[in-house]
Amino acid sequence: MSPQTIANTVRREAPLLSHNDSLRDAADRIMAADVPALAVVDDHGKLLGIFGEREFIGALFPGYLTTLGYAGFVPRSLDEVLEKRADCLDDRVSKYMNTEHIDVDDDVSDTQLAEIFLHHRVLIVPVVERGRVTGIVTREDFFRALARHLFDLS
Amino acid sequence: MLLAVLIFAGALAVIATERVDRTKVALVGAMLVVLSQTIDQEHAIEAVDWETIGLLAGMMLIVRVTEPTGIYTFLAIRAGQLARGKPFAVVLSLALSTALLSAFLDNLTTVLLMVPITFLLADALDIDPIPLVLIEIIASNIGGTATLIGDPPNILIAGATDLTFADFVVNLAPIAMVAFVVVTGLLYLFFRKRLQIAPDARERVLELDARRSIEDMPELKRTLPVLVITIFAFFIHGAIGVEPATVALTGATIMLLLTRQTVEEALRGIEWPTLFFFVGLFVMVGALEENGAIKEVADAIASVTQGDRTAELMGIMWVSAIGSGIIDNIPFTATMIPVVDQLQGAAGSDDAYWWALSLGACFGGNFTLIAAAANVAAAGMAERAGRPVGFMTFLKIGVPATLVSMVLATGYVALRYL
Incomplete structure (x- = not known):
């Protein structure tokens, strides 16, 4: 098996999120698809970004958390304060999606995928053909396929 | 001279738009003045104040090394x-x-540490x-x-003069303290209705475990004494x-x-963008x-004031406050330093001119949201936290705060130096 084959085998089809979807709907579809994130597209099907587990947590928890650096000193009683942020479930995904421009075309190599997962904070990479999102590669799928391939070799 | 003025004015205008x-x-702007031979490369390199660059780089390194220990978070939680x-x-x-942190670190770092x-x-x-x-x-x-190290305008002034850290403290700390007490008191009165605290909420703050904010005690024990000695050395x-x-770079x-x-x-x-900006x-x-524009401005001011010191x-002081609010207090101070240098030189090396420039530029940093880098950084963090601070929102607080502190500064300068 060539390295190119691993990348091809891990690609999967997945539903798309519209930039107008609410966080509630987006979270539902992510859980139903059993993937860590989904691609977000505009009304014409053009890729706008990614929304997934990390973005959902970021939306629910206060924005200053990422600038704190460390939160081991925060008591449990503050967890209750989060409940007042529950109304963010009605916000649109476009407000919180990761807009870092990361996508691949269908002849992506394993090396390119490895570079993306190592250097970018994404759990999936959308596959784009002729301007349309045709699938995704998840980091978990890539890891499993890579590990299985190496076990087979050894 | 016209080309140098046009390039500089154009750059300031673009900076002001943000x-x-x-x-x-x-x-x-620097590229254009050198390429157009408005200033040659040799003089361009000589024009860079390496004292300022060194001081900034040294303090940035000191903050970078001590910040991950959690000491500043500890102090903020305890406060x-x-x-x-x-x-x-x-x-x-x-x-x-x-x-206090701002007096010994730079404003930008202080705000980045305190706001979260x-x-x-x-x-x-x-x-x-938001009121806080x-x-x-x-x-x-x-x-x-x-x-001297508290605000970029002061660092710039120190780089251009022989004024010492103690000179800055003796001349500026008294009015800074008075302005702090008055302005903070007035801001509290203005915001007090938005700062009502329920009794059960008070308990939540006391539950924060400040000691756990110290992430690396051995590192803190190694670096804190150096920080304290560096501040003492200033x-x-x-x-x-x-x-x-030299003090900052030795500490670093x-x-x-x-x-x-x-x-x-x-x-x-090290914030390389900031250093390259300078x-x-x-x-x-x-x-x-080099092209005589600064001398023209200084001469024009001298002819308007007819050499009247007051x-x-x-x-x-007042032009610096307003100018800093419109542009940004760093480029404004950098421009004013050679002007003030000529004016104070003509007055027989009079340090009061430097204090007037510092008070105007530093207090002027409160004028608008874009007047100081710390303001912009704090607004950016507030926006990321889902609570954006708009230009007008800041203006409603910044203008009165600047006016009050400037009126106090005017009285101080009149009483102490006139």
Whole structure:
């Protein structure tokens, strides 16, 4: 098996999120698809970004958390304060999606995928053909396929 | 001369729009003055004030090495807890911590350290964080006025003069303290209805475990003494004949030897965009100076004031405050330094001119949201936290705060130097 084959085998089809979807709907579809994130597209099907587990947590928890650096000193009683942020479930995904421009075309190599997962904070990479999102590669799928391939070799 | 003025004015105008990164603008301006031979390369390099660059780089490294220990978070949480949930005490302790940190670190760093903790404390106290953040921005600009290393305008002035750290403290700390007390008190009165704290919320703040914010105690034990000695050395640098940049870079170098951070990690703490912004600015101002534009401005001011010291001091102070609010107090101060140098030289080396410039530029940093880098950074963090602070929102607080502090500064300068 060539390295190119691993990348091809891990690609999967997945539903798309519209930039107008609410966080509630987006979270539902992510859980139903059993993937860590989904691609977000505009009304014409053009890729706008990614929304997934990390973005959902970021939306629910206060924005200053990422600038704190460390939160081991925060008591449990503050967890209750989060409940007042529950109304963010009605916000649109476009407000919180990761807009870092990361996508691949269908002849992506394993090396390119490895570079993306190592250097970018994404759990999936959308596959784009002729301007349309045709699938995704998840980091978990890539890891499993890579590990299985190496076990087979050894 | 016209070309140098046009390039510089164009750069300032673009910086004021906030549409293009200020470092890019300054570097393009510097590139244009050198390429057009408005200033030659040799003089352009000479125009860069390496004392300022060294001082900034040294302090950035010191902050970078000490910040991951959690010491600043610890201080901010303790400040919030000492207030025991009483609104005025909360405002006072956070504002005082910000002002003190700002006097010894730079404003931008102070705000980046204080604002996230302030959001957390406001969450715990179930109050609106924005009044606290606004008060901290104002306090950081006032507190930074008190020392040589507290605010970029002062660092620039120190780089261009022989004034010592002690000179800055003796001349600026008294008025900074008065302005801090008055302005913080007035801001509290203005915001007090938005700062009502429920009794159960007070308990939540006390539950924050400040000791756990110290993430690396061995590193803290290694680096904290160096930080303390460095700050002490600033106070006595004039007496021991060591320049402020040498003090900062010596402290930073010793920290690099002691820290567990790699050199690469520590050097990431240097804000290269800021340093290159200063370099670009120095080259553009150097071109203005070399072509006689600065002398023209100084002569024009002297002809308007007819050499009247009172008019010159008041003019420098108020024009600096307004100019800093419109442009940004760093480029404004860089431009004014050679002008003030000529004016104070004509008056027989009169240091009061420098204090007038510092008070105007530093207090003017509170005028608008774009007047100081710390204001912009705090607004950016507030936006990321889902609570944006708009230009007009800041203006409603910034203008009165600047006016009050400037009126106090005017009285201070009149009483002390006239």
